[in-house]
Amino acid sequence: MEMRRVWAPVGLSVLLTLGALAGCERSQEPSEKHDNVHKALRADKEAAASSKAAASGKDESFVQPPEIELPYHKEKLKNGLTVIVHEDPKAPVVAINIWYKVGSKDETRGKTGFAHLFEHLMFNGSENFPGEYFEPFQRSGATDMNGTTNNDRTNYFETVPVGALDMALWMESDRMGHFKGAISQEKLDEQRGVVKNEKRQGENRPYGRAFDVLATNTFPSDHPYSWTTIGSMEDLDQASLEDVKQWFSDYYQPANAILVIAGDITVKDAMKKAREYFGDIPSTSVPPELKNWELPSQVNKRLEMTDQVPQTRIYYVWNVPAIGSEEENALDLMTSLLANRKNSLLYRRLVRDEQVATSVSAFYYGRQLAGQIMVMVDVKPGQSVEKVEELLDKELREFARSGVSVDELRRIKQSEFASLVKGLEKIGGFGGKTDILARSEFYYGDPAALIKGIEDYAKVSASDVQDVAQEWLKPEHFTLIISPKDKYAVSGEDVDRSKLPAVDKTVELELPEQQTFTLDNGLKVVLAERHDTPVVFMNLQYRSGASADKDKPGLAGVVASMLSEGAGNYDSLEFSARLEELGASIGAGSGLDYNSLSFSALKTQLEPSLELFRDVISSPLFQEDDLARVKSNWLDSIAQEKAQPQGLAMRELPPLLFGKDHPYGAPLTGSGTPEAIESITREDLVTFHKTWLRPDNAQLTVVGDVTREEIEKLLNDTLGEWRTPRDDLPTLDIPTVERPQKAxxxxxxxxxxxxxxxxxxxxxxxxxxxxxxxxxxxxxxxxxxxxxxxxxxxxxxxxxxxxxxxxxxxxxxxxxxxxxxxxxxxxxxxxxxxxxxxxxxxxxxxxxxxxxxxxxxxxxxxxxxARFQTKVQLLSSIAWQVEKGLSPDYIAEYPQRVSALxxxxxxxxxxxxxxxxxxxxxxxxxxxxxxxxxxxxxxxxxxxxxxxx
CATH class of the missing domain: 3.30.830.10 (Metalloenzyme, LuxS/M16 peptidase-like)
Known part of the structure; x- marks a missing residue:
C-alpha cells in the first residue's frame, strides 16, 4: 500500500507499521468534548485570517528545488500498451516495471481480495513456462524482484543484468499474453492458502487488523476503498477458477498496462524489444477505469476495542481529496509538520514535552478515488487516553489557528528534496526511477509529473498549509482506540515461445578505485569517487556494539540513539532542525560487534554538514532529560517486542544459545532488558562513548561526488580536533560456547x-x-x-x-x-x-x-x-570489506570464487x-x-x- 509521493517516503514506513486488530469492540457517538472542540475551532477562524494575511507578502517558504533530469521516451504500441524508456548506463543492469490498472477498488463486495490473489497467481508460471516464476530470475542475477497490489493498481518489477533482459521481457510478456491456460484449480488452491497465511500473519501482529476496521468505518459500504486489499477469508474461499480466469481476461491486457524499461539500454533497442515481446498480444474490451468518486463525508464516530497489544493506540482519520487535487502537496507537507520528525508539532508536545505518548505519526494517504489524513498516537502506559486526546485536539486546533513556521516548512522541503536526489540513484525497485515514471504516468498521465511537480511542491506556502489544516483538520473525524486486553492466448510472430531466451552471463563491472589515506588525527579513510549525483555518503564504524555492553544489555543501542539527541551547540530539536535545513542526514546504529555512524549530504552543503558530523562524534550532549525520555520510550518498545511473536522469539533464543551472561546472549533485537535499560545513567553513556568512539578504533568509508584532495582537506578541517585518548584501547573477548548434545x-x-x-x-x-x-x-x-x-x-x-x-x-x-x-x-x-x-x-x-x-x-x-548500482550499496560493500580486513580484490574476485564452487x-x-x-x-x-x-x-x-x- 502507498500513501505519498514515491520520493517523499516518510509516510510509507508509517503505513508499513500500521497495524490493526481483532477483539471486542463497541461503537460510540461523538463525545461532548469533540463538540466543544468544533465550536472552538469555528471561533478561531477570525484569528487565523489575520495570521494568513501577515504571510501574504513575499513567500519566504519557497525553497529552490534541485535541478533534476529524468529524460524518457513514451510511446503507445498498436495494442494499447504504454511503453516508457529511460536510459541510465552507469551500471550494466536494466529495470522493468509493469503497472496494471487494476487493484482492489475494481472488486465488488463478496469478491474481495481478487487483485491480490491474482498477483500471487502470476508468480506460478505461464503457459509456456509452467514452473515457478522466480526460478529463471534467481539464477540470472535478478534483484529488486517482486509484485505488489494496492487499492488502485497491481505491479510487477525486477532489475536484471543486461544479458538477462530478453529472458525477463519474455517472462513478463508470456504471463501477460499466455497465462490464462496456466491457471489450474491446483494452483488456485495453493496460492489461496498462501494468501490466507499472509492474512493470518498480519492479523497475528499487534494492531494487525486495524486497517480493516478503518477502511470499513471511514467509507460507505459500497465504496471501493471500504475493504482492504487482502480481502476476507470468506471471499478467498469462494473464489472459483472461472472467477480468476475472468479477472485475467478483463484486466491483464496491454491496453490496461504501463511498461517501464530503464537502465543500460538505448531507447531504440528498448522499443524494439518491447514491440518484439509485447506487440502482438491482443487487447479486447477493457472495463472502464474508476477515476472519480464523490468525496465521502466525514465520519464523526468513535470505535473502541481491545486486543493483545502492549499499549493503547489512538487513530484519527479524516477523508480528504484524492491524488491529483490542488491540495495534495499542502496536505502532504502538513503531515510532516504535524508528526514523523523530532521537530514536528505533535512529537514535540506529546512525546517530548508532556511525555504522554511514545510515538506519533501522520501521513497523507493519497489514492485515485479519495485521500485520507491519518494521525496515530501510541499512548504511554499509565497515561490517560482522555488526557492524550485532549492535548491532541488542542494542538490540532492551535495548528489550524496559528499557522506554521516558515523556517520549519523550508527545512521540510529541503529535507524532502535531498531524499529525492539520493533516491534517484536507483533505477528499479521500490522508489526507483521506474517506479517514479510508472507512478507518474498512472496517476497523472505524464511520466514526468512527479519530477515536474517538485516546483509546485517548492512553492507551497505556509498559508497554503494553514488553509488545508483549517479546511480538513476538523473535529468531525473517525476515531479508533485500541486498548490492551486484560493479559492477553496469441503468440507473437517473432518470439519463440517454446523456450526461454538464454541469459548472457557476461558481467563487466567498472568499480571506482579505492583510495586510502590517514587523517592528521590517525583516522583511516577509504574513498571511492562516484560523480553521477551531487551527494556524498559516509560510514564511520567502530568496534563495540552489544559485545561491549557488559552487565547492561542495550547500552550500545541507547548510546547510538542518544547521539542524535543533540551535539555541540545544538540541543536535540535544534540539531534536527539544522539537519533538515542542510538536507543532510546523520544516523547511528548498533550491532553485536560494532556501532556505526552514517552520514549523507548534498555536495553544496558538505562542509557545514561535516561540522555537524564532527559534533556528533566528538561532543554529543547526552542531556539528562533526553536520556530519561529515550529510556522511557525504549522500555515501551521492549513491551512492543514482547507482544509480537517474532520479537518475543528473538528475545528468548539468544540466551538459550549462548547463555544469559554471554555478550551474544542479549536479545537479537538489540533492545536489551528492561532492568538494564532502567539502570543506564548519563555517566554510562559518556564512558561508553569515550572508551570506544576514538580515531584508533574507527574506520571511515566515503563514497560520492568528491575528490581525495577535496575530502581530505575537509575532513582534517572538521574532524582534526577529534583525538585518540591516552588510555589504551580495551579488548573485547567473546567466549566460545558448545552446542547442546541434542535438540x-x-x-x-x-x-x-x-x-x-x-x-x-x-x-x-x-x-x-x-x-x-x-x-x-x-x-x-x-x-x-x-x-x-x-x-x-x-x-x-x-x-x-x-x-x-x-x-x-x-x-x-x-x-x-x-x-x-x-x-x-x-x-x-x-x-x-x-x-x-x-x-x-x-x-x-x-x-x-x-x-x-x-x-x-x-x-x-x-x-x-546491480550490487554497486547506488553509492549506498558501494559504501556498504567497502565498509564490510574494511571491517573484515580484506583487500579490494576480495570483492572484485568474488564472481570467480563462486563460479569455481x-x-x-x-x-x-x-x-x-x-x-x-x-x-x-x-x-x-x-x-x-x-x-x-x-x-x-x-x-x-x-x-x-x-x-x-
Whole structure:
C-alpha cells in the first residue's frame, strides 16, 4: 500500500507499521468534548485570517528545488500498451516495471481480495513456462524482484543484468499474453492458502487488523476503498477458477498496462524489444477505469476495542481529496509538520514535552478515488487516553489557528528534496526511477509529473498549509482506540515461445578505485569517487556494539540513539532542525560487534554538514532529560517486542544459545532488558562513548561526488580536533560456547494466537574467508531464498506458511544461525517435522544437486551487475570489506570464487556446519493447541518458558 509521493517516503514506513486488530469492540457517538472542540475551532477562524494575511507578502517558504533530469521516451504500441524508456548506463543492469490498472477498488463486495490473489497467481508460471516464476530470475542475477497490489493498481518489477533482459521481457510478456491456460484449480488452491497465511500473519501482529476496521468505518459500504486489499477469508474461499480466469481476461491486457524499461539500454533497442515481446498480444474490451468518486463525508464516530497489544493506540482519520487535487502537496507537507520528525508539532508536545505518548505519526494517504489524513498516537502506559486526546485536539486546533513556521516548512522541503536526489540513484525497485515514471504516468498521465511537480511542491506556502489544516483538520473525524486486553492466448510472430531466451552471463563491472589515506588525527579513510549525483555518503564504524555492553544489555543501542539527541551547540530539536535545513542526514546504529555512524549530504552543503558530523562524534550532549525520555520510550518498545511473536522469539533464543551472561546472549533485537535499560545513567553513556568512539578504533568509508584532495582537506578541517585518548584501547573477548548434545524445545504461550511462530537456532563457527562461498551456497539452497527447499515445502507445497527462511548473522565470533517460519496453528508440529526432514535429507540422501548449485552460481555472479548500482550499496560493500580486513580484490574476485564452487565443497560445508539434531527450538503460540503435538514429535526435552509479561 502507498500513501505519498514515491520520493517523499516518510509516510510509507508509517503505513508499513500500521497495524490493526481483532477483539471486542463497541461503537460510540461523538463525545461532548469533540463538540466543544468544533465550536472552538469555528471561533478561531477570525484569528487565523489575520495570521494568513501577515504571510501574504513575499513567500519566504519557497525553497529552490534541485535541478533534476529524468529524460524518457513514451510511446503507445498498436495494442494499447504504454511503453516508457529511460536510459541510465552507469551500471550494466536494466529495470522493468509493469503497472496494471487494476487493484482492489475494481472488486465488488463478496469478491474481495481478487487483485491480490491474482498477483500471487502470476508468480506460478505461464503457459509456456509452467514452473515457478522466480526460478529463471534467481539464477540470472535478478534483484529488486517482486509484485505488489494496492487499492488502485497491481505491479510487477525486477532489475536484471543486461544479458538477462530478453529472458525477463519474455517472462513478463508470456504471463501477460499466455497465462490464462496456466491457471489450474491446483494452483488456485495453493496460492489461496498462501494468501490466507499472509492474512493470518498480519492479523497475528499487534494492531494487525486495524486497517480493516478503518477502511470499513471511514467509507460507505459500497465504496471501493471500504475493504482492504487482502480481502476476507470468506471471499478467498469462494473464489472459483472461472472467477480468476475472468479477472485475467478483463484486466491483464496491454491496453490496461504501463511498461517501464530503464537502465543500460538505448531507447531504440528498448522499443524494439518491447514491440518484439509485447506487440502482438491482443487487447479486447477493457472495463472502464474508476477515476472519480464523490468525496465521502466525514465520519464523526468513535470505535473502541481491545486486543493483545502492549499499549493503547489512538487513530484519527479524516477523508480528504484524492491524488491529483490542488491540495495534495499542502496536505502532504502538513503531515510532516504535524508528526514523523523530532521537530514536528505533535512529537514535540506529546512525546517530548508532556511525555504522554511514545510515538506519533501522520501521513497523507493519497489514492485515485479519495485521500485520507491519518494521525496515530501510541499512548504511554499509565497515561490517560482522555488526557492524550485532549492535548491532541488542542494542538490540532492551535495548528489550524496559528499557522506554521516558515523556517520549519523550508527545512521540510529541503529535507524532502535531498531524499529525492539520493533516491534517484536507483533505477528499479521500490522508489526507483521506474517506479517514479510508472507512478507518474498512472496517476497523472505524464511520466514526468512527479519530477515536474517538485516546483509546485517548492512553492507551497505556509498559508497554503494553514488553509488545508483549517479546511480538513476538523473535529468531525473517525476515531479508533485500541486498548490492551486484560493479559492477553496469441503468440507473437517473432518470439519463440517454446523456450526461454538464454541469459548472457557476461558481467563487466567498472568499480571506482579505492583510495586510502590517514587523517592528521590517525583516522583511516577509504574513498571511492562516484560523480553521477551531487551527494556524498559516509560510514564511520567502530568496534563495540552489544559485545561491549557488559552487565547492561542495550547500552550500545541507547548510546547510538542518544547521539542524535543533540551535539555541540545544538540541543536535540535544534540539531534536527539544522539537519533538515542542510538536507543532510546523520544516523547511528548498533550491532553485536560494532556501532556505526552514517552520514549523507548534498555536495553544496558538505562542509557545514561535516561540522555537524564532527559534533556528533566528538561532543554529543547526552542531556539528562533526553536520556530519561529515550529510556522511557525504549522500555515501551521492549513491551512492543514482547507482544509480537517474532520479537518475543528473538528475545528468548539468544540466551538459550549462548547463555544469559554471554555478550551474544542479549536479545537479537538489540533492545536489551528492561532492568538494564532502567539502570543506564548519563555517566554510562559518556564512558561508553569515550572508551570506544576514538580515531584508533574507527574506520571511515566515503563514497560520492568528491575528490581525495577535496575530502581530505575537509575532513582534517572538521574532524582534526577529534583525538585518540591516552588510555589504551580495551579488548573485547567473546567466549566460545558448545552446542547442546541434542535438540531442545522451548515453548512460549500466546493464548488465542492465530499462528505459531517457529524459530530454531544453531551456533556456527566464526566467519572466515576460506570456504565462505561454499557456506553461503549451502545455506541458500536449503533455506536462504524464495526457491529454497524449506520455503517451497512449507509455503508452496503445504500452504502452511507465508514464508520460511534461515539467516546467519555476521559476527566477529561464533555466529547464530536462525531458521524461522510462521505457520498456521494446526500445522505447528507437522511443520517442525518437515523442517527437520529437509535439513536431515540435505545432509544425507538429498545433498545439493548440480542444478541447485548452478542456479546459485549464475544468480550470484550476475547479481554483481546491480550490487554497486547506488553509492549506498558501494559504501556498504567497502565498509564490510574494511571491517573484515580484506583487500579490494576480495570483492572484485568474488564472481570467480563462486563460479569455481563444486557440489563436493558445498556438501562438505553442510556437514561441517549443519546439525539439525542440535537445534535449539523456540515456538510461540497457543500451547493449548500445539504443545501435545510438539511433545509427541520426540525431538528433545520440551520446556515451557515463563510468561514475559
Amino acid at each position: 531442545r524445545v522451548f515453548l512460549l504461550d500466546r493464548p488465542g494466537a492465530q499462528q505459531s511462530y517457529i524459530m530454531a537456532g544453531l551456533v556456527m563457527p566464526p566467519w572466515k574467508p576460506d570456504g565462505a562461498e561454499a557456506f553461503d551456497a549451502m545455506a541458500s539452497a536449503i533455506a536462504g531464498k524464495f526457491t529454497s527447499r524449506l520455503n517451497m515445502n512449507l509455503r508452496e507445497d503445504k500452504h502452511w506458511s507465508y514464508g520460511a527462511r534461515a539467516v546467519s548473522m555476521d559476527t566477529e565470533s561464533q555466529r547464530p544461525y536462525i531458521v524461522f517460519a510462521p505457520v498456521q496453528t494446526d500445522q505447528t508440529a507437522p511443520a517442525m517435522r518437515e523442517m527437520l526432514k529437509e535439513f536431515r535429507e540435505y545432509l544425507g540422501k538429498r545433498p545439493i544437486k548440480e542444478t541447485e548449485l548452478k542456479d546459485y552460481q549464475d544468480d550470484e555472479v550476475l547479481k554483481q551487475s 563444486t557440489t563436493e565443497q558445498v556438501e562438505a560445508a553442510a556437514k561441517e556446519y549443519l546439525a539439525p539434531d542440535q537445534f535449539t527450538w523456540v515456538v510461540v503460540g497457543d500451547l493449548s493447541k500445539i504443545q501435545k503435538g510438539i511433545e509427541e514429535l520426540g525431538i528433545g526435552p520440551v520446556e515451557v518458558l515463563p510468561s514475559t509479561e
